[in-house]
Amino acid sequence: MRGTLARRITLACLLVAVLAVGVAGLVAQRLVAITARETTAEVLARDADLVAALDGATGTRIAAVLGAQDVALVRVGPGG
DSSP: OOOOOHHHHHHHHHHHHHHHHHHHHHHHHHHHHHHHHHHHHHHHHHHHHHHHHHTSHHHHHHHHHHHTTTTTOOOOOOTT
């Protein structure tokens, strides 16, 4: 015997619910990754604009401004 109609309907509804949750989880994971990448790019662009605006400033002043934002300033020479 295949089971009662109520049991088959219940199992079908559970299967649809599990699939819907799985799809929603995948979509949410992708959206979170995209948002994190965009936010990081915006922060880096803002910091780059700040450093460009302080072009004539001394390294100490630039380090102080960036340090207030919890950003470490590291100089890299031509040799890497």
